[in-house]
Amino acid sequence: MTIRLPHHGWLFDLDGTVYLGEALVPGAAETIAALRAAGRRVAFLSNKPLSTRADYADKLTRLGIPARADEVITSSIVLARHLQRLDAGAPVFVIGEPPLLGELRAHGFEVRGDARVRWVVIAFDRTFDYAKLNTALQAVRAGARLIATNPDRTCPTAEGEIPDCAGMIAAVEAVTGHTVEVIVGKPSPIILDVALQTLGVAAGDCVIVGDRIETDIVMGQRLGLATVLVLTGITRAGDPRIAELRPDLVVPSIRSLVG
Amino acid sequence: MTIRLPHHGWLFDLDGTVYLGEALVPGAAETIAALRAAGRRVAFLSNKPLSTRADYADKLTRLGIPARADEVITSSIVLARHLQRLDAGAPVFVIGEPPLLGELRAHGFEVRGDARVRWVVIAFDRTFDYAKLNTALQAVRAGARLIATNPDRTCPTAEGEIPDCAGMIAAVEAVTGHTVEVIVGKPSPIILDVALQTLGVAAGDCVIVGDRIETDIVMGQRLGLATVLVLTGITRAGDPRIAELRPDLVVPSIRSLVG
Numbered sequence: 001m002t003i004r005l006p007h008h009g010w011l012f013d014l015d016g017t018v019y020l021g022e023a024l025v026p027g028a029a030e031t032i033a034a035l036r037a038a039g040r041r042v043a044f045l046s047n048k049p050l051s052t053r054a055d056y057a058d059k060l061t062r063l064g065i066p067a068r069a070d071e072v073i074t075s076s077i078v079l080a081r082h083l084q085r086l087d088a089g090a091p092v093f094v095i096g097e098p099p100l101l102g103e104l105r106a107h108g109f110e111v112r113g114d115a116r117v118r119w120v121v122i123a124f125d126r127t128f129d130y131a132k133l134n135t136a137l138q139a140v141r142a143g144a145r146l147i148a149t150n151p152d153r154t155c156p157t158a159e160g161e162i163p164d165c166a167g168m169i170a171a172v173e174a175v176t177g178h179t180v181e182v183i184v185g186k187p188s189p190i191i192l193d194v195a196l197q198t199l200g201v202a203a204g205d206c207v208i209v210g211d212r213i214e215t216d217i218v219m220g221q222r223l224g225l226a227t228v229l230v231l232t233g234i235t236r237a238g239d240p241r242i243a244e245l246r247p248d249l250v251v252p253s254i255r256s257l258v259g
Numbered sequence: 260m261t262i263r264l265p266h267h268g269w270l271f272d273l274d275g276t277v278y279l280g281e282a283l284v285p286g287a288a289e290t291i292a293a294l295r296a297a298g299r300r301v302a303f304l305s306n307k308p309l310s311t312r313a314d315y316a317d318k319l320t321r322l323g324i325p326a327r328a329d330e331v332i333t334s335s336i337v338l339a340r341h342l343q344r345l346d347a348g349a350p351v352f353v354i355g356e357p358p359l360l361g362e363l364r365a366h367g368f369e370v371r372g373d374a375r376v377r378w379v380v381i382a383f384d385r386t387f388d389y390a391k392l393n394t395a396l397q398a399v400r401a402g403a404r405l406i407a408t409n410p411d412r413t414c415p416t417a418e419g420e421i422p423d424c425a426g427m428i429a430a431v432e433a434v435t436g437h438t439v440e441v442i443v444g445k446p447s448p449i450i451l452d453v454a455l456q457t458l459g460v461a462a463g464d465c466v467i468v469g470d471r472i473e474t475d476i477v478m479g480q481r482l483g484l485a486t487v488l489v490l491t492g493i494t495r496a497g498d499p500r501i502a503e504l505r506p507d508l509v510v511p512s513i514r515s516l517v518g
Contacts, residue, residue, distance in 0.1 A: 129388040133422045137413065141420070153434055154396065161400070163392045163434040170433030175412055175422040 001034055003258050004249065007226055009201030011036055011192075012072030013210035014046045014056065016233020017254060019063060021158045025232050026170040027255025029064040034258040036082055041199045042071065045208075046217070047150040047185040049076040049123040049165075052081035052099045073195045075185035076100045079121065080107040081149060081194060082184050087118060091141050095132045095168050100149070111243055115139035122180065124165040137249035140176040156234070185220035186212075196223075209254065211235055218246045230254055260293055260518050263508065266458030266485055268453075269294055272344050272469035273305045273315065275492020280417050288323040293517040300458045301330065304467075306409040306444040308335040308382040308424075308475070311358045331342025332454045334408035334444035335359045338380065339366040339454060339457035341443050342406060346377060352398050354391050354427050359408070374398035379433055381407040381439065383414065383424040392430055399435040402459060409444030415493070445471075448480035455482075468513065472500045480504065484486060489513055 007082075012018050018028050035042055044067065046056060053069040060067035080103045083090070091110040094101055100123050101111050115138035125132070140146065148169050154161035169180055184190040196203055206249025209224040210216020220227040227247040231237055232254070242250060251257065277287050277454040294301055300392060303326065305315060319326035322434040335355075339362045342349070350369040353360055360370050360384050374397035375405050384391070399405065407428050413420035428439055443449040454460055466485040467474020470492025488506040490496055491513070510516065 125279070126389050128392070129383050130422065133426055137420070137422050153436060161396070162394050163389065163430075167392055167430040167434040170421075170429035171426040175426040177412060189375030 001258060003035065003038055003040070004256070005207050005226055005228070006038055007201075007205050007207045009196070009206035010040050010042045011195050011199070011208045011225070012042065012044050012254070013212070013216050013233075014044055015048075015156070016211035017209055017216075017230050018044065018060070018230065019067070021061075024063045024065070025230075025254050027253060031254050031258045035113055041201055042073045042193055043198050044194055045186065045210075047075045047152060047191075048155065049074060049079070049100045049149045050097055050126075052102065053077060055099070056175050063145060069258075070198065072190060073075070073198060075101040075191060076123070078184045078191045078194045079123075079147065079149050080104050080109070082182065082190055083107075083109070083119065083121070088149075090119055091117040092119045092121050093117045093144070094121045094123070095128055095136060095172070096121060096149070097127060097232045104183065115142055115144070117144050120144050120172065122146060122147070122165065122168050124152070124155065125168055125221065126162075128168050128171075133175060135182040136172045137175050140172075140178055146172065146176075146178055146180040148180045148183045149224050151183045151187075185201075186215040187222075189223055192223050192225075193217055209257070212249070213239060213241045213245060217245055221245070228257065260517060262294065262299070263390050264485055266298055266460075266464050266465050266466045266488070268455070268458040268465030269299050269301045270305050270458070270484075271396065271468045271513070272463060272467075272471070272475050272492075274304055274307075274415070275470035276468055276489050277303065277319070279491065281322075282455055283322045283324070284513050286512060287489050288515045290513050291324050302446065302454055302457050303331045304450065304469075305331070306334045306411055306450075308333060308338070308359045308408045309356055309385075311361065312336060316505075317406050325435055325505070329457070332450060332457060335362045335382070336449060337443045337450045337453045338382075338408050339363050340404065341441065341449055342366075342378065342380070349378055350376040351378045351380050352376045352394055352403070353378060353380045353382070353413055354395060354431070355384045355408070356386065365447070369406055373400060374403070376403050379403050379431065381405065381424065383409060383411070385437070385465070387427050387430075392434060395431045395508065396434050399431075399437055404453055405431065405435075405437055405439040407439045407442045410442045410446075411444075417445055421482075430506070445474040446481075448478065448482055451478055451482050451484075468516070470494055470497060472504060472506070476506045487516065
């Protein structure tokens with residue numbers, strides 16, 4: 001059994017890389033197990049703020065990859081930690097779903113339902129509506145600042161793509177005339193910094209494995225990680241950006257990392 | 260009694276020009292009555308797709324300016340007429356409120372609740388939500404085109420500004436990656452063309468009276484109408500754009516048009 005890269009830290013994107021919906025990518029469990037058996041450190045990254053870290057860990061464990069909540073980094077936890085550094089304990093209004101609200105409360109923020117806040121947090125929110133947009137507008141007019149979880153246009157699901165956080169961000173920016181100050185999710189270095197801290201491994205000794213060349217690979221290259229593009233998700237083999245951006249490895253799937 | 264401009268056609272913006280919320284601007288009824296008594300033709304223009312033309316006519320009549328529905332031009336009626344020329348009878352999905360849906364049905368369009376449509380119509384919609392955003396996305400992915408009523412960021416109300424159509428447009432554009440093809444409301448020449456047809460008066464023989472220099476005045480100048488800026492609404496006397504764009508008349512209020 002050989003591992004194709006010598007790095008100690010391994011960051012894996014989830015959907016499209018480790019699993020597709022409810023099915024593990026063939027060989028994913030064996031690859032992760034082999035890396036761990038060889039003493040490598042593993043963590044998982046997701047831009048989706050719709051589930052808690054425990055939910056993700058449970059899903060991985062159920063599918064055959066034992067995982068703890070603290071091995072999962074989501075845009076929710078990263079937003080909560082980043083905002084803690086900017087304005088700990090601040091009152092916030094959240095365009096988002098319950099797992100994000102829970103994460104913010106757990107980090108000491110006062111999550112409010114009205115506009116008397118210092119921040120409006122914008123996330124992928126399947127319960128987004130006009131009332132939330134109006135509260136965001138009133139909050140910004142009273143001086144609140146804008147921060148968001150992730151920049152994705154759409155989210156792939158078993159039933160096709162559905163609107164993601166870019167829709168909520170665009171609506172709020174258009175009516176307020178203000179731009180979101182920080183988007184913490186991929187491809188922001190902010191989420192990668194949290195992941196590297198979690199692993200306790202320096203960027204140069206770390207690999208990021210993902211299926212999206214414009215987020216996973218671009219972000220990894222910016223911070224000096226080794227980059228591995230898998231072709232089990234969004235990016236296809238013929239994509240011209242592969243020749244342009246040249247990930248360190250391009251492999252058919254996660255299975256090819258260990259042989 | 261003298262009328263300060265010799266033109267035969269007179270177009271009046273409503274909110275901020277003729278009335279403020281539920282109160283007529285002092286002198287508005289007398290000015291309109293004097294114009295009509297002198298044989299001038301009068302019509303009213305609004306970007307708001309939240310009420311029917313009959314609603315606006317009723318409100319004007321109630322406030323003291325007798326008006327018929329066909330003297331009121333809203334972005335809803337203009338959208339319905341414009342889309343009739345582009346694709347009469349098409350199936351449409353509407354992000355909008357009941358008065359707009361009614362106007363589209365009255366013009367022969369098939370208003371659907373699903374994504375099997377040729378057009379997504381985007382309007383100021385206080386019932387906008389994620390489900391509508393998702394239907395718009397699915398429709399566009401299946402080939403539907405985008406058209407919108409009005410480009411306003413916010414709408415002034417007695418309780419302050421609330422999100423207007425720009426929020427809905429931005430959300431749909433962000434998740435679909437497509438741009439709205441046509442926005443028919445002010446400052447588009449499309450709404451002004453419909454108004455001129457309604458009046459039966461050539462542009463050069465027509466005046467537009469409004470409180471927003473960036474919509475009413477700019478639009479009027481583009482099509483060669485005489486322009487009158489009133490200072491009872493959004494634009495203030497010290498606004499630097501007044502010196503730059505030079506409306507034909509700048510008056511304290513609609514009352515000053517007849518003396």
